[in-house]
Every structure is written in C-alpha cells, then in structure tokens.
Amino acid sequence: MSRIPPSLLYLTIYNPTLKPATLHPDDEDAEEVAHILFHTAREHAVSRDRILRQVGLAKALVNFSEMFNAGVPCENVHSQARRMIMLSPEPNFWIHACYELAKTPRPPPSTSKSKESSKSKSKGKEKEQPSRPAVLYDYHDGSLHDEALRTHFQRGYEDFKLLHGSFTSVLSSLGQEALELQLERFFTIWAWKWDIQDEDFGTHLGVPLHPLHDRLTPLLEEFSSKLPHELMTFALIPPYVIPPRTPRYPAALVRYVLSRIPPPPTPVARNNSSGPSPPPVAPAVSSKPPAPASTKLESKADESATASTILGMPALPPMNLGLDMKNLKWTWPGYLTFGKSNAGSKTSTTPQTPSAGTVVTPPTPSVADPPSTTAQEGLHPEAAAKDGSTKRETLEVDTASLLEAISTESMGSHTRAASPAPSTLSRSTQLPESSGKPAGEGASAGPSAASSPVHEQGQGGEPESGAPQPGPMQQPPWSGGTGESAPRPAREFLRAIVHLASESDPLATEKKRVLHLTHRGCTVAIVVDIDHTLDVEKAADAAVEAIESMTRVIEDDKQQSKEQQIPSATKILQPKDRYVLVTDDGYTTSSPPRFDSRSEHLYDAQQLLHSAHDVQEVFSRGQNPQHWSVARRGLSLGAGAGAAGGEEGGEAYMEVARKEATLTDVDNALAGAVRRCAARV
Structure with a gap:
C-alpha cells in the first residue's frame, strides 16, 4: 500500500x-x-x-x-x-x-463468500449491502x-x-x-x-561552509579592511557561506540573503554569421545546376509553365511534398509589377529598397521574347544561363536592405520564424559575383545583417514558441554579439531592511540595512545602519575586486584537482565514510560537500546529545544496511563558545558503510575527520 x-x-x-x-x-x-x-x-x-x-x-x-x-x-x-x-x-x-x-x-479484511450465500438463502430475499468499513x-x-x-x-x-x-x-x-x-x-x-x-540531515544542522573557506576568508577580510570597522560583511557562493573570522550576525541573515540572490542570466543561443542551417526540405527553386538527364515529369512541368506564362498566368514551380513557402518565387507579368519593373525598358541602375513582406523577383521579359526563353528565365535561371542563345540581364540588389526587410517582415507576431540566411535565399535575391560593387562590400553585407539582434533565437536554432522574440532595440546591453551571452556587469548593490538584536538584549531589535552584490555566482553582503554614510560606488568596486580574487582561487583549485593522479580501483569501489561537522559558530562542513543522509540513527543521536543526560558519544549500527552511525559533541571547531572559554559546542556526525569496520575503526575515522576540520578552521 x-x-x-x-x-x-x-x-x-x-x-x-x-x-x-x-x-x-x-x-x-x-x-x-x-x-x-x-x-x-x-x-x-x-x-x-x-x-x-x-x-x-x-x-x-x-x-x-x-x-x-x-x-x-x-x-x-x-x-x-x-x-x-x-x-x-x-x-x-x-x-x-x-x-x-x-x-x-x-x-481491507477478507469476507467469507460461503457465509454470505447461506444467509441470503435462509432469508429468501436480498439484504441491503453493509456499510463500507472505515479505513485503518x-x-x-x-x-x-x-x-x-x-x-x-x-x-x-x-x-x-x-x-x-x-x-x-x-x-x-x-x-x-x-x-x-x-x-x-x-x-x-x-x-x-x-x-x-x-530536508536532509545536513541541511537540518545549518548553513554549510565553503570547502575552501580557509583560503577565501583572508580575501574577505582584506575587503572588510577597506570598510569602516563597525560594518559586518560575509560572502555567499550558494549554497555555501564564506564567513569572516569573527561573525557578529545571526544565521537567519545568511539564509535571508541566500533567498534574495538573483538567479544567473539564462544564456540565449544566437545565430552564427552564416545564418541558421537550412531545413531538410527540397527548395522550390534549386540552386544547384540541373541534372543532365531530365525525367518526363520535369519536361511536362516546363511545358505547363511555358503555356501559363504565354497566357499571362503566373508560372508555378514544380510542386512537391517538401515545398518551402519562404523561398517560393512567383513570376508575375510586367503589368502586375505595379511600376517596379517596366517590361519594355531597361532595368534601373539604382537599387530600390523593398518594403517589408515583399519578395524581389527578376524583371519579366517582354512579350517579344521567345516563349522557351521566358520559361527558362522564369523557372530555371541556371539552365537558361547554360544555353548560349539568351543571356539574362544582371539585377543589382541592395542585399543589406533586402535582408533587413525579410528579417522584419513578421515583426509583431508572437511566434516569428527564423529569417533565412543568405545561403538559403533564392538566387534572384542574392548579390551576383559579377556585380559592379567592390568585393569587400558585397562580402561584408550578408554576414553583418545575419548577425544582427533580429536573429535572436532559442535553443537549438529554433524560435521559442509562445513568447515574443526581441527586436533590434530589445537586446540587453550586457549581451555579446557572439553566440554566447556575456555576463551582466554587477556594480550596484541590492538593498533590504532587516531587524537585528543587540548582544545585551535579544528582544530589543534595531533596523539595519543589508547591501548585497552578486557577480560571477558570488555574493558579498554588507550590514550597515539605516543612516549610513558609506560610499556605495567605491564599496561596489571593492566588492567586485574581492569576488574576482575569490573566483581565481576557486578556479585554480579546480584545475589542480583535475591534474591530480587518477585514484586506484580499490579506492573507487570502496565505500567512503560520510561525515558532517557543526562548528561552534553554527556552520557545517561535510564530506562529500552535500551530506544528504536521512538516517533515523543520526536524528536519535542528536536528540541524546542535546538531552539532559550529559551524553558525549553515541554509537549505533543498523541491520539493513549494516552501517555504523556515530555522534560526538564537545569539540572545539571554531571561534565560538569554545574559544571564548565556555563550553565547546562543536558536534560531529559520521556514517561508516564498511561492513568489516569495528568500533575502534569507527572511532579512529571520526577522530581523523575532526582533526582535519580543526586544522582548516
């Protein structure tokens, strides 16, 4: 159940x-x-x-x-x-x-069918069904x-x-x-x-210390030395805390700032300069040269296109199941171009900027041209160029303006499709190599337009459906022009009002202001008075410098851990001991970094240690699995009560998963963990 x-x-x-x-x-x-x-x-x-x-x-x-x-x-x-x-x-x-x-x-309890049948026969009539028993x-x-x-x-x-x-x-x-x-x-x-x-046992004990807090705390102290002495500072790298050597704030303040840390910016995949990859469908007008041998189906399509062009009807390309509506090109007669191209005159040398939603087509030949040539130019431009009888007139197109018009043709819709790259446009809209423009200008026009902010897309190069896509003026100022988004520069503190109690009277609280700044996943917090006179701009610059120095230490440690020798198979297969230590200051340090145990033995051991029976150590062993659980209190693990001369408040909890381990082995393992933690603190 x-x-x-x-x-x-x-x-x-x-x-x-x-x-x-x-x-x-x-x-x-x-x-x-x-x-x-x-x-x-x-x-x-x-x-x-x-x-x-x-x-x-x-x-x-x-x-x-x-x-x-x-x-x-x-x-x-x-x-x-x-x-x-x-x-x-x-x-x-x-x-x-x-x-x-x-x-x-x-x-539910099982009922006897024989008893029910005998009762029904003796009475000779159906009885009402008994009420459903209550669930136990x-x-x-x-x-x-x-x-x-x-x-x-x-x-x-x-x-x-x-x-x-x-x-x-x-x-x-x-x-x-x-x-x-x-x-x-x-x-x-x-x-x-x-x-x-x-909630696991490690989270129940308190906020965990950063594994490198012994190397990061001096950097935080260096930042604190630049501020007035009465201010409180600490650093956070979720879910860890980097405390100063003498903390003067409650643990609730750390948890509160952790809940206020803004999430990191989500990286947005952007198009490369070459534009998105073309969809795996057959284009309406192929940019490759036609095959030398054509089928009967292709010849019939050419004949129908020729006949429709002579009669003044738009020439339709060969229909197929993979029709791409973006690259579909209609060849209209001259009298339907509305003055954009005159059938009897030469093409204007001044390129015209097409409006949004308009596809530029080559000029329609005059009626005096041969029908075969008209059909070839309307459907197969490369095939016509291969034929030496007729040569097409070169059409100069402002590619940058054309791409800008195409990319913004569906602005305002909630699901905008990706704009086609220069390589996926029809050949009539691309700039020919024989154009009169310089080579440098023609080569730079396409990539610059393709890498514009208009081409911002979601993951996988596909537009995100259900959300509006940002336009050219909606690009955040901290985003880079490449495919990866640059981190947002953080030079401003976030503010919050809290109530902190004095050491003399815990019931009398006073309003304080918390300033915290997050940069590269690290947060530095400062607690000041309401009417403080702190130079916030200088403090923000100093906080960013401290975060940069902490980040370098963490990256160097990651690099050193990668270069370490690969452990043997015995160390990998052997179960490792897990422990969590509570310092006198109320923080925790554990191995592995997250102690996610939910063993009832640890909770029972903690209750015994906190009881009035003056228990110092608790050892227990489970049945399935047969893991050792040990707890010990009265350890000096920080600059808390033990260092001040009072009762030592450090605690240690450990789980040993080795079946062959004896009570002496468990005690030695716990002593070694406490020794290593005391050396770091």
Missing part, C-alpha cells in the same frame, strides 16, 4: 498574559480568545470552539509538566497518530503545532523527529524576527492588532511550504 507522508494539522501562537480590550459579560470566552494571536489549520474553516480546545490542551500540558519539574516546560507530546510540539521563543509567547505521523492504510492505518513513529521539528520552528521564529522584529518589540511599539496582522502574513505562508521529507 502507498505510504501517506506526515503533514501539519494545525499551528497556533498564543500569549496567556494578554487581556481583551473590552470585556463583554455575555461572552465567557472573550478572555481566552484574546490570548490567541495566530491560528492556521489543514481544514479551511475551523470553529472557534475547536480552536479554543486546541489551545486549551496546549496550556494544560505546559502547566501539568511544570508541576513536576519547575522551570522546565513541556516540549513535545507523543501519541499513536500525532506529534505535538510546544516552543517558547520569548517569555509568555508560545508556538504550538500538531503533526500527523506518516501512515499506511491497512488492506498503520502509523510510523520514526517519520517525525522532535529535534528536527524544534529546529524548524526556531528558525521560523528567527526569520520572522529578522524581518519584523521580536514579538515583544512589535507588541509594545505597534500593538496587538499589528502583531496579529504580521503573524498572519508571515506564518500562513511559512507553515505550509515546508516539506518534512525533503
């Missing part, structure tokens, strides 16, 4: 110390309603009585647990089908959520982890605090109604966008 993933049932935020503005003697629940600041549920409409029961249950659980252990409130409650969590991020403010565990429906479920207790839920809700509170301020500060400055409005706007979207099963 299919497994139904865990889901949120309801989420509420309340404060039991709030009082209603006015008391109504008829409303007994007015005081309880005033405690509720926010509520959302999976059902779209929930009655007030049900909301009060849910909040009342959370209050009762908290009060009951404090009776046995004063000062330690209830944090979570387990049941067979649900998991409740209570979190108090600020004094008197509570976040309460209820989740339903993952479940699998049980198969088997719930999976390991689908939700208390530590993961608490971490998720703590981050949600920090994100709200970063954007709006703490609950206490908003309530004291703006009032209860403004706080309820801000909570509804933020947590309604936040509560339902989180996919529990989509």
Whole structure:
C-alpha cells in the first residue's frame, strides 16, 4: 500500500498574559480568545470552539509538566497518530503545532463468500449491502523527529524576527492588532511550504561552509579592511557561506540573503554569421545546376509553365511534398509589377529598397521574347544561363536592405520564424559575383545583417514558441554579439531592511540595512545602519575586486584537482565514510560537500546529545544496511563558545558503510575527520 507522508494539522501562537480590550459579560470566552494571536489549520474553516480546545490542551500540558519539574516546560507530546510540539521563543509567547505521523492504510479484511450465500438463502430475499468499513492505518513513529521539528520552528521564529522584529518589540511599539496582522502574513505562508521529507540531515544542522573557506576568508577580510570597522560583511557562493573570522550576525541573515540572490542570466543561443542551417526540405527553386538527364515529369512541368506564362498566368514551380513557402518565387507579368519593373525598358541602375513582406523577383521579359526563353528565365535561371542563345540581364540588389526587410517582415507576431540566411535565399535575391560593387562590400553585407539582434533565437536554432522574440532595440546591453551571452556587469548593490538584536538584549531589535552584490555566482553582503554614510560606488568596486580574487582561487583549485593522479580501483569501489561537522559558530562542513543522509540513527543521536543526560558519544549500527552511525559533541571547531572559554559546542556526525569496520575503526575515522576540520578552521 502507498505510504501517506506526515503533514501539519494545525499551528497556533498564543500569549496567556494578554487581556481583551473590552470585556463583554455575555461572552465567557472573550478572555481566552484574546490570548490567541495566530491560528492556521489543514481544514479551511475551523470553529472557534475547536480552536479554543486546541489551545486549551496546549496550556494544560505546559502547566501539568511544570508541576513536576519547575522551570522546565513541556516540549513535545507523543501519541499513536500525532506529534505535538510546544516552543517558547520569548517569555509568555508560545508556538504550538500538531503533526500527523506518516501512515499506511491497512488492506481491507477478507469476507467469507460461503457465509454470505447461506444467509441470503435462509432469508429468501436480498439484504441491503453493509456499510463500507472505515479505513485503518498503520502509523510510523520514526517519520517525525522532535529535534528536527524544534529546529524548524526556531528558525521560523528567527526569520520572522529578522524581518519584523521580536514579538515583544512589535507588541509594545505597534500593538496587538499589528502583531496579529504580521503573524498572519508571515506564518500562513511559512507553515505550509515546508516539506518534512525533503530536508536532509545536513541541511537540518545549518548553513554549510565553503570547502575552501580557509583560503577565501583572508580575501574577505582584506575587503572588510577597506570598510569602516563597525560594518559586518560575509560572502555567499550558494549554497555555501564564506564567513569572516569573527561573525557578529545571526544565521537567519545568511539564509535571508541566500533567498534574495538573483538567479544567473539564462544564456540565449544566437545565430552564427552564416545564418541558421537550412531545413531538410527540397527548395522550390534549386540552386544547384540541373541534372543532365531530365525525367518526363520535369519536361511536362516546363511545358505547363511555358503555356501559363504565354497566357499571362503566373508560372508555378514544380510542386512537391517538401515545398518551402519562404523561398517560393512567383513570376508575375510586367503589368502586375505595379511600376517596379517596366517590361519594355531597361532595368534601373539604382537599387530600390523593398518594403517589408515583399519578395524581389527578376524583371519579366517582354512579350517579344521567345516563349522557351521566358520559361527558362522564369523557372530555371541556371539552365537558361547554360544555353548560349539568351543571356539574362544582371539585377543589382541592395542585399543589406533586402535582408533587413525579410528579417522584419513578421515583426509583431508572437511566434516569428527564423529569417533565412543568405545561403538559403533564392538566387534572384542574392548579390551576383559579377556585380559592379567592390568585393569587400558585397562580402561584408550578408554576414553583418545575419548577425544582427533580429536573429535572436532559442535553443537549438529554433524560435521559442509562445513568447515574443526581441527586436533590434530589445537586446540587453550586457549581451555579446557572439553566440554566447556575456555576463551582466554587477556594480550596484541590492538593498533590504532587516531587524537585528543587540548582544545585551535579544528582544530589543534595531533596523539595519543589508547591501548585497552578486557577480560571477558570488555574493558579498554588507550590514550597515539605516543612516549610513558609506560610499556605495567605491564599496561596489571593492566588492567586485574581492569576488574576482575569490573566483581565481576557486578556479585554480579546480584545475589542480583535475591534474591530480587518477585514484586506484580499490579506492573507487570502496565505500567512503560520510561525515558532517557543526562548528561552534553554527556552520557545517561535510564530506562529500552535500551530506544528504536521512538516517533515523543520526536524528536519535542528536536528540541524546542535546538531552539532559550529559551524553558525549553515541554509537549505533543498523541491520539493513549494516552501517555504523556515530555522534560526538564537545569539540572545539571554531571561534565560538569554545574559544571564548565556555563550553565547546562543536558536534560531529559520521556514517561508516564498511561492513568489516569495528568500533575502534569507527572511532579512529571520526577522530581523523575532526582533526582535519580543526586544522582548516
């Protein structure tokens, strides 16, 4: 049977110390309603009585647990089908959520056909069908982890605090109604966008450090030295962070700037100078010389074309299934050219610029010309040139103007076809080699027009359907003229307003301005005061220089890794140990770069390490597969609490996939990983 993933049932935020503005003697629940600041549920409409029961249950659980252990409130409650969590991020403010565990429906019970048949025979009449039994479920207790839920809700509170301020500060400055409005706007979207099963253990722990942060941090410090001392700086290369040596900002600020980084520009494939490749269909008028032996079908087509030309009807080319309507050329009589070419006069030496949507055709010969010559000139120009009896007059065409007219003939349509390249145009619209123009001018006219911005296309040389194609004035200023688009120059900061708390009072927040600049996939962020006097232009230039230096370090490391010796087959086939380390500053470093494990052993080990039982190490081994899982805390892995003389807050988590590994091997592997990480930090 299919497994139904865990889901949120309801989420509420309340404060039991709030009082209603006015008391109504008829409303007994007015005081309880005033405690509720926010509520959302999976059902779209929930009655007030049900909301009060849910909040009342959370209050009762908290009060009951404090009776046995004063000062330690209830944090979570387990049941067979649900998991409740209570979190108090600020004094008197509570976040309460209820989740339903993952479940699998049980198969329906089998019914005995013999019993049913005997009952129907004894009664002699049909009975009504029994009601369908209710579906029973088997719930999976390991689908939700208390530590993961608490971490998720703590981050949600920090994100709200970063954007709006703490609950206490908003309530004291703006009032209860403004706080309820801000909570509804933020947590309604936040509560339902989180996919529990989509988050791995490494993402749950924190923001990962860049693998080369030990070499990139000095470059960031050099950039920070050019700014005032009171400013905070950090760099981001998604999904990694390059922190300074002494970070003074919360992790929520890093996640917020990561969400604001603009995506890289999508490269647009453009035409080469030679134009797009012709479609694999037979052209209406072939540019190759005709075959020496012609079939009866071709001769009949020539005779019909000759007869139609004599009678004044347009000469149709031979029809085939691969007819190209773009290159189809109609030969009209002289009196239907509307003054563009006179049948009895010579061709004008001054080329005329054709209008949009007009196809230039060679001049129609006079009536006195032989019919055979007229047919040959109308359908097969090369065949006529091969015949020495009649020579065609050379038509001079302004190729640049012609190509410009053809390329813009369908401007304004939402799906514009690609303009034909000079090589795919009919021979009557191409500039002959015997033209009177210089060779340099005639050679440069075609490619320059073919490489114009009008020929911008999508992937694969085909126009993108369903979206308007940009015209000549719509080309972005940072796009190059070649097939690849040049990176957009980034010399301007993006700005945002955040609320940061002071170190002395975490509930008192102050507005700050965040300036971040993205260039070549790297982002540099600066946190300044609202009324700062920073020279933004100089700071932007210095940020771009710092990004360029960081990019060179990363490219050099990639080049060195490519030049390394190829590992042996034993190292490739042997499963590698995976680990993730949490530094004292709250960042993570892992091997491989993305630690995407979802093992329940790691979540259980983390809960034991954070419990009040003073656990330092946890070793466990699974049954299928038989992988070792080990966790350890109290490591000095950064300039955090351990360096300041307090308790060391570093943690290490490792998975060993070698079946023959013993407990001693696992302990040595973890010690080696911690040693290497401490050397880099």
